[in-house]
Amino acid sequence: MRTKATILDIARAAGVSKSTVSLVLQGSDRIRSETAAKVRKAIGDTGYVYNRGAANLRKPHSNFVGMVINDLTNPFFAEMAVGMERVFQAAGIVPFIANTAESPVRQEEVLKSLMEQGVAGLIVSPARGSQTDAFQRVEAAGIPVVFAMRRLPESRIPIVAPDNIRGAFMATRHLIAKGHRRLAFFGGSLELVVYRDRLQGFQEACAEAGIREDAVLLVEGETSRKGGMACLNSALAASEPPTAALCFNDAVAFGVMLGLRQHRLEPGRDFAVVGFDDVAEAEHYVPALTSVAVDTASLGERAAQTVLKMIQSRTTRADDHIGSVNLVVRESCGPTRPNGKTAKGEAA
Amino acid sequence: MRTKATILDIARAAGVSKSTVSLVLQGSDRIRSETAAKVRKAIGDTGYVYNRGAANLRKPHSNFVGMVINDLTNPFFAEMAVGMERVFQAAGIVPFIANTAESPVRQEEVLKSLMEQGVAGLIVSPARGSQTDAFQRVEAAGIPVVFAMRRLPESRIPIVAPDNIRGAFMATRHLIAKGHRRLAFFGGSLELVVYRDRLQGFQEACAEAGIREDAVLLVEGETSRKGGMACLNSALAASEPPTAALCFNDAVAFGVMLGLRQHRLEPGRDFAVVGFDDVAEAEHYVPALTSVAVDTASLGERAAQTVLKMIQSRTTRADDHIGSVNLVVRESCGPTRPNGKTAKGEAA
DNA sequence: CTGAAAGCGCTTACAG
């Protein structure tokens, strides 16, 4: 391995100055095409690799963005990533994904590394337990950030998220229309703003139906399959267990259904469950999971467009985007009545 | 947002030279602790961000590695990533993940961007259809690369992968022991070395049992759920359809089971399916999927350790690692007989 | 359309 080629090497090889090389590298039209061709040939011959670190020393911003995710294991984020990738690719930007595995410490490290590398912008779904000051450094550095799905209280960072309140409200109403009167909300915790929003929708629907607060069970927990199983177990141990649950997300819902089986209970028949996110798997699960669809890919696209615009206009502010939601009714709350009425004759 | 702070600013603030600042930034023990403390305080006060691009101009290598994945949507890779993250984190290295979505073009872009950024090492599961020369540039640049799961024919890049031949052999034997005589192999394609290996194990087991070649159906396809459904459909259209299938991976297997249901066939009872990878979901699926477990997290750890060692020893070569596999028998091939014999009385 | 020069933010011998 001989020492790495630089623009100077390729300038010599092409018989031009290094300014010229730099210009063709940037696709400038100030260079005659024959000259550019010579340069490009030299680049190919030498196996030259552009050094973006050096370039960034002089340029206003780099060409990569970071997507920092709290749980890569949740397929939801992979689905969102594909939406993002579409828009970034079109803009000639490469998105790098980093996983924090729900650890604020890890998140700190990841953010630091991304900044040091000169990241142009950030899309982040903050780890649970993130402090508001966790993003002060990136804000101070003037790096555009948009939150996706999760946000921090009292932060001015724009967010792209679904209409959590309405989604939870619709889902809960559905459960109530199915005749359930003892309801639970499983997974997540109060420190999450999303949780508070979804909980609010849940409680509004309960209130509307005149369900008393003591007929409602809130079980906080990890926002994962494992968390869902744990929630169910603790709920079932109550003196008067719930008969239906709105789950913080689909991962929790899958965990709940798993747990039900372990208790020899059949999801849908013995206990109704509805999820949130509508990941691809929801449709294929047995029983198929009723879930709040959030149009995941669109959310990803929107988040990407937002950072992109922020980067281009050198701003650190943008409007929030709240995406519309809709309830996809499948089998996990029992059979659907064709006329939209439940067994108890209530309007759906 | 005032202009960004540099080591010069913090040198002035701390009343030292910039060399001193650089030294404390690198944790040198040549600096008196009081001096270091002053410097660190100045760093905190200014919101200084270390510029790794500038540093890399002078340093031999950077501190980040790239993991380039062919399908982020396959939970297998998320599982492998957690194994990797453990070892990288311990080494103070941040792994960035990039998705190629099975596109060689996208892969090219991603690789280029990573190299320009000064990536220290790469773990890659090449996109289907990658040409052998796709990695010439990174090899020429002397960047350590290890392939994970998939490799390219005639490449000297080391690989970390499970024992595909043996895994497929064991799985196929299991199918045969269950009494199946018309077998299929679903998903993947000959251009993939992994495919050839798994196919070899499959065929060896068939040969061992004296199954004739015309009783065996090979259906190539995408290595995804969707691909699995397509494979099944085309297999079912045959004049004498198979009764069991070894699937290229679990994603394909899930697709096959989905497809079976659409044909009103019950996986396990009407058609036996076994997967490969044993992702977390396999255990929880209904019916639970029999699959070849590859110890995913260990594979990830091993791959990470390998690049790490290559980076440290400035080499571009390493030994391959073939991980052991074992068949996890669940319900997707029908009920297991307690004595390990099939209905037809054959040894398992 | 192209070249010479300055400078981006660091690190690294080299002195002291």
Added chain:
DNA sequence: CTGAAAGCGCTTACAG
């Protein structure tokens, strides 16, 4: 234990 100086690989006015 700390400082002054050179130089890493680029880009960007500025000339010509």
